[in-house]
Amino acid sequence: MIKRFGLIAVMLVLTAVMILDFKINEPFLRFFESMVEVDLSARSEMQTQTIEIEEGERFFIEVDESRLNLEPTKKKSLTVTAQSEDAVSVVRSEDGIVLKVLEGSVATVSLPEAILPQVTAYGASVYVSVNVAEIDARSSYLSLTDVKTGKIKAADSYVQLTNSTPEIIETTRCQLEIAQAEAKKDQIILDATETVVNVSSVALVKGNAQNSTVSLEYVDEVDLTVKGGTLRVRRTENNLGLHLEGTNAYLELGDHFSRITAEESEVTIKMLRTDAELLVETTGTEISTNVVGAEGPNFSYVRGKDAKEQTLKTQGGILRLYSPFVSM
């Protein structure tokens, strides 16, 4: 009896302490602070300066071997935070304002919505979560989150886009990772050269890829010209429009609409649905298939009444067409 009531009394006291503690302190915050440690030493001596900028005035940022964060702010003024005032320099000219982040510095620029900066980065780490006019990165790490405007040009860089749909992305010898976190309703326009491109969960991907390694997953619509390199398309939802030249391609086809032309390419197609329809026109193409109903170099494979039209025109190269449901 004593144990029971003693326990209940202790628990009541503890409950009161807990409620007070949650009101006064932040126990969860303390708990997570003890788990994750962030090196704040670099931020401890940060200095903030405000730059006066008029609406419509052009704003340029140059980053060299440094780290730059571009953040949105609801304030009307533009602020730059860096470890010292010497870490950044501001030059005003007729063209606009030029902000230079000096070598080895860490700077955070808080931008009002109306100002679209033009960023030039070399050997830098750039984290962007505001709309931009243009970014030109070389040998840099570029991370874009929620960026909806602008032109991205990158060379010899790692580019990561999360929930971002800039107007065009031009990459040369880059690694490009694109993922849409929110509802996939935006389009990506690519111009990739010698780039590794990984795209997932995007509404539309269109453009060109030359000598690149392109991988597309959960993409609603594709309209891509691929020259050289490799292409891998999996789990596409609707329309697949491809023009391949000298490409090694692996495509998974469901019952979505597809129009593919291939010249001197090595194309492997996996038919995910046995009731899908694929019309194939080939000239001088080596073919291997396990699909029932497929015959000869110019064959059409027809199943199901409701299947959407899928056409494939190949000229030269190799075509492998197979169904996972039929043994080879």
Add this chain to the structure above:
Amino acid sequence: MISWKLYLHEWRENGFYWLLMIVGTIAVKVLMNFGLFPEELFSFPLILSIFAYGILCTSPLAKERKNNTIYIKKSLPVPGYVHLLVKIGWLMSSYVLYLVFWCALYFRFIVGEGDTVFLFSDTGILEAAFFLLAPFFGIVLMQFSYLIANYVAKFRSAFSFWAFVLTFYLVIRIVPLVAKVFEFLPDFAIAGTSGSYVSSGFILAVLAVSVALLFINGKLWDNEPAI
């Protein structure tokens, strides 16, 4: 050896639920192959299994009482924490087996064909610590809440939930203090971030608190009040 026999006993007693999950998972896969279940929901059995295991955390304890096997267990020359550890061991090992089965069955969906598979990334120790420690701590906490509720005769479920909340609060207050003791140990860098680390002291503190709670649970098991 007696622990092994107790472990096998757990399989005999609760293996049915495990088997049920396996059968359910296979059924979903078969339906998927026939196009009767959307492929996008391939993780549905896994999510369901997490809920099922949440319930299984304390149901083996309740079952012992219901079947009166608790008294046979108590008559064995084994301390209480061993019994509880065996139950934790069964829960965790059977779930790992289920996970392996699930991964094998849905391998095509988890990783793409031809993709390279990494069991652990460069922060593998960190992942392993969290994936093992978090369930261990969770089960110990739930066992404590269940056992402490034996001290009251009525409203045991509500009391158990109350005890769970309070114990969790105490743990989040104690862990940062204990973590400070191990502050001298090296931290684990979090991949993809710059300058963010998980304190190894934190991991050790959670482990220490979990083990302490396990021994307290053992005492509660041994000295269960007669109500």
